[in-house]
Amino acid sequence: MQDNPAFTFVLFGGTGDLSMRKILPGLYAAHRTDKLHADGKIICVAREVMDTNAFVESVRSRATGYLKQPADAAWDSFLQRIEYLTIDAFALAGYAPLAQRLHEAQGICVFYLATAPALFEPICNHLAASGIDLTQARVVLEKPLGTDLTSSRKINDAVARVFAENQIYRIDHYLGKESVQNLMALRFANSLFEPLWRRESIAHVQLTIAEELGVEGRGEFYDATGALRDMVQNHLLQLLCMVAMEPPTSLDADAVRDEKLRVLRALKPLTQQDVEQNAVRGQYASGAVRGSPVAGYLDEPGIKPGSHTETFVALHAQINNWRWAGVPFFLRTGKRLPQRSAEIVITFRPVPHAILPLPAGLAGEGANRLVIKLQPDESIQLHCLAKQPGDGMHLQPVVLDLALDKVSPRHRAEAYERLLVDAIRGNLALFVRRDEQEAAWKWVAPLLTAWDNASLPPKSYSAGTWGPASSSALLYRAGFTWPEES
Incomplete structure (x- = not known):
């Protein structure tokens, strides 16, 4: 390099x-x-x-x-x-x-x-x-490199006939975000977090990529793609890998990508029962976003009448390895949601024996959590409890907020800037290797098959809301809630 x-x-x-x-x-x-x-x-x-x-x-x-x-x-x-x-x-x-x-x-x-x-x-x-x-x-x-494992392999085979694998840079711009890079620093440079980054201390993990926008003139493309192919197979699974991977032996490109691949291969395969019980697909209907009325998906230009294409996905995933066994990972993405945001929420288990009364309305679950915000603002927030000033031992939630743009006033590279420079310099660490990509396609394959062949339409949700009610039920069955419902 x-x-x-x-x-x-x-x-x-x-x-x-x-x-x-x-x-x-x-x-x-x-x-x-x-x-x-x-x-x-x-x-x-x-x-x-x-x-x-x-x-x-x-x-x-x-x-x-x-x-x-x-x-x-x-x-x-x-x-x-x-x-x-x-x-x-x-x-x-x-x-x-x-x-x-x-x-x-x-x-x-x-x-x-x-x-x-x-x-x-x-x-x-x-x-x-x-x-x-x-x-x-x-x-x-x-992206997109194909619509399923077979088409992805066909594209990769064609490119591989001309370029070697170490010459191929499959871009995923979420990996270039400053906050995603800080996630690695947070995990692997601080002894404070590494002992806690495992099933004994973490109750569950949530990954959300929310969009206010609809299909924005890309109706024909989006209707043939959907949220699962457009966002889950690449962006969300890559973020999951960054959260869950083992410490690499170095920052060498293949050392990092080897660890991400191990996470993808450790994902519990989705069964038909998982598709029915642990996966939610939705499609936005008309509603209002930030007070402005917007049309439903089926009324957007370029959308086929009666289309079953999903604009919202929520999943309950599990990683079958020693570090994460039994820890639920919840993935969520959707269009026409109340706000544009991307964040990772890591909720720690409550203390084993609470000797102090918790604030009204705050359950022990969720009192301690780490929130990594990727967009629109990049920050890392640690939520914890502290004593209220005054008499008595009364607790209140407090947030230790690392606003990255304020901590470092120097120029902060946008995702594409960082990735373009890395491609020119020959640094493959933030690009997706072929075996990673294929492992991701394999994991989502049961969902693709089930939803492509489904006779029932996706669950409807009003534009400007956080998706169908079944998304909330997905977490409720596991004993948790999404952040906006806490």
């Missing part, structure tokens, strides 16, 4: 929404903080016919609003790195100008495929056939 290598970054799908919202702003943030080599070039590729000047003006108008930093002189110098090439991904002849540019370029080459997965195979095949030296190149793959 090199700290700051010369590079050429080739962005397929350069005119797309993802490129304008995330990738180019992420590269600009890295440019602004001197994380990119001065000679690094960005070649944006798409089908649209235009020259570089026209494309750069398009970037100014479309991407500027997504920048986290000022669009000042640094923005102008960043745009000078950009070149645009018109290439039809399916036409080999169109790759000749790209091959010529890369033949003249210095340093490593990163190909970022911000395209539909159906284009991954032709792009990789044509890169190889065009005479480009790929021995030191890297390829970054955006």
Whole structure:
């Protein structure tokens, strides 16, 4: 891994929404903080016919609003790195100008495929056939990589015919979040938590990714995907791995990913009974989010009449290993929920013998919990009990809050910025390995099969609520509640 290598970054799908919202702003943030080599070039590729000047003006108008930093002189110098090439991904002849540019370029080459997965195979095949030296190149793959284990393997096999596994960077932007990185530091750098990070001290774990938005013009894509494929198979299971994995022997990429893989393989396989009793799927109906009325899922553009696609999932998972045996893990994600948030809640067991009266309305369960907030604000909160000022021994809940943006005022890298820089530097630790991905698909396979073949529709919930009532019942049966219900 090199700290700051010369590079050429080739962005397929350069005119797309993802490129304008995330990738180019992420590269600009890295440019602004001197994380990119001065000679690094960005070649944006798409089908649209235009020259570089026209494309750069398009970037100014479309991407500027997504920048986290000022669009000042640094923005102008960043745009000078950009070149645009018109290439039809399916036409080999169109790759000749790209091959010529890369033949003249210095340093490593990163190909970022911000395209539909159906284009991954032709792009990789044509890169190889065009005479480009790929021995030191890297390829970054955006999700979704397939819709099930079979289709995922087909895509990975196609890419693997051109690139070795250590050249393939499967991106999951949640792994690039500062708070997720802090989770590793919290666990593995503090003797305070490591003795408690096990079944003897932890009652249960909750992982939530909530979205206020609906399908936002992506109805046709989302209706063929659903929340299970879009969020659970990748983001939520990756977060679960970060919480539950054993300490790796080092921060080497494969050492970290080996431990995540062990968690995925230790997940208790889902039976038909689990699908019926420990899994909830919902679909939002009309309602109101932050006081504004919104349409139901079936009334969104691009949604098939009577669609059974889920927009909400809640699961009760178990990890069958020595550390976590008997500890329930609850996973939840949904669209059109009351707020945008992502958090991990680790609830510790109550003290074995309470000698002090608890505050009214506060059960012993949940008095001590660790809350790791991933978005919109990143923080780590430790909830505990302390004495109220005054006479008598009366307890009150208090929160020790580590607001990460206040603790460290220096520039805090956004997820895409961190991951893009890691791809350029050759650091695979925050990217998903193929065997990880396949283990995740295997675990969700019984749910995919059951829900794809289900005759009954998902449970309905009003937009602006926390999902169907059966989500609350899922926890209630285990003796717990979601945070907003406590």
